Amino acid sequence: MSFELLQPDSLPGALKALAQHGDEAKVLAGGTAIVLMLQQKLIAPTVLVSVGRIPDLAYIRSEPDGIHVGPLTTLRDMERSLVIQTHFPLLAQASGEVGNIRVRNQATLGGNLAEADYASDPPTALLALGTQVTATSLRGERTIPLEDFLIGFYTTDLEPDELITDVFIPASAPGSRTTYLKYRSRSSEDRPCACVAAIAAFEAETCTDLRVAVGAASEVPQRLPAVENLARGQALTDELIGEIAAGYADNIDTLEDIRGSAWYRTQMIRIHVVRALEELRNGRR
Amino acid sequence: MSDRTLTLQVNGRPYTLEVPSGQTLLETLRESLELVGVRDSCGIGMCGTCTVLVDGRAISSCLTLTAQVENKHITTIEGLSQDGQLHPVQQAYIDHGAFQCAYCTPGFILSTVALLGENANPDDAAIREYLAGNLCRCGSYVNILNAVRACRTIDD
Ligand SMILES: Cc1cc2nc3c(=O)[nH]c(=O)nc-3n(C[C@H](O)[C@H](O)[C@H](O)COP(=O)(O)OP(=O)(O)OC[C@H]3O[C@@H](n4cnc5c(N)ncnc54)[C@H](O)[C@@H]3O)c2cc1C
Ligand code: FES
Ligand code: FES
Numbered sequence: 001m002s003f004e005l006l007q008p009d010s011l012p013g014a015l016k017a018l019a020q021h022g023d024e025a026k027v028l029a030g031g032t033a034i035v036l037m038l039q040q041k042l043i044a045p046t047v048l049v050s051v052g053r054i055p056d057l058a059y060i061r062s063e064p065d066g067i068h069v070g071p072l073t074t075l076r077d078m079e080r081s082l083v084i085q086t087h088f089p090l091l092a093q094a095s096g097e098v099g100n101i102r103v104r105n106q107a108t109l110g111g112n113l114a115e116a117d118y119a120s121d122p123p124t125a126l127l128a129l130g131t132q133v134t135a136t137s138l139r140g141e142r143t144i145p146l147e148d149f150l151i152g153f154y155t156t157d158l159e160p161d162e163l164i165t166d167v168f169i170p171a172s173a174p175g176s177r178t179t180y181l182k183y184r185s186r187s188s189e190d191r192p193c194a195c196v197a198a199i200a201a202f203e204a205e206t207c208t209d210l211r212v213a214v215g216a217a218s219e220v221p222q223r224l225p226a227v228e229n230l231a232r233g234q235a236l237t238d239e240l241i242g243e244i245a246a247g248y249a250d251n252i253d254t255l256e257d258i259r260g261s262a263w264y265r266t267q268m269i270r271i272h273v274v275r276a277l278e279e280l281r282n283g284r285r
Numbered sequence: 286m287s288d289r290t291l292t293l294q295v296n297g298r299p300y301t302l303e304v305p306s307g308q309t310l311l312e313t314l315r316e317s318l319e320l321v322g323v324r325d326s327c328g329i330g331m332c333g334t335c336t337v338l339v340d341g342r343a344i345s346s347c348l349t350l351t352a353q354v355e356n357k358h359i360t361t362i363e364g365l366s367q368d369g370q371l372h373p374v375q376q377a378y379i380d381h382g383a384f385q386c387a388y389c390t391p392g393f394i395l396s397t398v399a400l401l402g403e404n405a406n407p408d409d410a411a412i413r414e415y416l417a418g419n420l421c422r423c424g425s426y427v428n429i430l431n432a433v434r435a436c437r438t439i440d441d
Contacts, residue, residue, distance in 0.1 A: 032345075039347070050352070099330065100418020102343050
């Protein structure tokens with residue numbers, strides 16, 4: 001392992017280093033993915049730019065229209081944040097389901113999103129929530145909806161000279177019910193085999209809005225607006241829930257790995273979408 | 286690989302060392318500081334034998350570059366006893382026979398110390414959840430649970 005480690009103590013300093021070293025550089029945040037890959041010799045960057053000394057990139061800031069979460073915020077701080085627990089319980093849940101305590105103490109939100117590992121928890125919850133990612137380089141700043149940010153297997157829309165500098169999560173409609181279900185096929189600290197994040201708003205028994213994201217079963221987490229819309233203006237009957245679950249199971253091109261075959265994942269999507277929607281209908285917030 | 290000179294705060298003492306930029310905290314603690322209570326096993330953050338506390342929080346030293354924790358307070362199992370007296374959590378593990386080969390024990394004890402630092406009275410579910418990322422291949426889990434229960438401020 002031969003690389004130069006840069007530890008800039010300002011954002012401009014880090015952006016300059018990335019602009020200079022471009023493709024040969026890798027960003028180091030918590031290190032849970034990068035250090036593992038370095039140790040296993042899966043990557044060989046010539047320069048590693050650590051963002052750990054840049055001040056003010058770890059925050060959870062509440063605003064009237066939503067919350068801003070800094071890229072260096074650890075998953076453990078998200079899990080334990082009162083603001084997130086109160087207003088975005090499914091995000092606290094998804095963050096708290098990641099790996100083990102040590103990983104959550106180290107892993108950052110920016111690292112989790114930039115890594116774009118399909119077998120992840122937070123991205124699925126964030127997709128259902130309509131999250132926007134801000135990326136910054138010396139060239140300027142842009143805001144990318146999460147569905148356009150995650151583009152494939154370990155692939156994002158980030159350019160080599162860009163850093164994630166903010167994550168914005170818009171407030172859900174008041175009174176929305178939410179849930180996050182993680183299905184593990186092996187041990188209690190495993191990554192997900194499939195996961196479902198769901199948010200619904202109701203007027204009496206009528207569902208006025210439904211958002212469902214399914215993750216870890218395909219290259220990127222997915223929402224299917226055409227299927228979600230089946231619920232609009234309807235009561236969530238068992239039959240309708242079955243139809244929506246079938247919509248997700250039938251339209252997601254599932255992948256196969258050590259956590260399950262493609263066929264098995266399709267079945268797990270169906271079952272977990274049913275469970276998530278039953279939970280929302282039956283009133284859990 | 287470029288070496289760098291770093292100052293680490295380990296178990297309340299400063300150490301200034303030359304560290305290769307790619308060296309993990311696990312390697313530095315074991316090889317340069319001879320703190321061999323920090324143990325290498327899976328190398329991928331799963332097992333917890335390499336657990337150390339950084340500013341009181343449990344992390345995997347196998348997934349941390351030493352340069353990332355410069356100037357932070359690092360605690361290893363060697364730093365828990367005070368004036369020749371074992372830390373109460375260490376004593377509880379002995380009293381409850383909470384190990385067989387003891388390879389996992391330093392990691393479990395440090396995780397327990399971090400748990401009690403956050404929550405002085407964890408219920409069984411909280412203990413299980415917190416320690417789920419530490420593996421004991423000898424299967425001493427029942428005695429470990431008993432040892433941690435005995436450390437709660439309200440013991441039952
Ligand atoms: C034992 C174990 C179990 C795990 N289980 C789960 C699980 O159950 N669910 C789950 O979701 N995840 C799981 N993970 C993955 C973990 O969540 C990620 O490794 C972690 O979130 C990455 O964050 P980091 O800060 O450690 O990133 P790093 O390792 O520092 O970086 C990861 C990637 O992100 C890039 N990067 C980091 N920060 C930025 C930034 N601000 N801007 C641009 N690029 C950036 C880096 O260049 C690198 O490519 C597990 C990991 C381990 C080791
Ligand atoms: S050796 Fe670090 S967690 Fe297993
Ligand atoms: S006592 Fe042997 S691994 Fe735990």
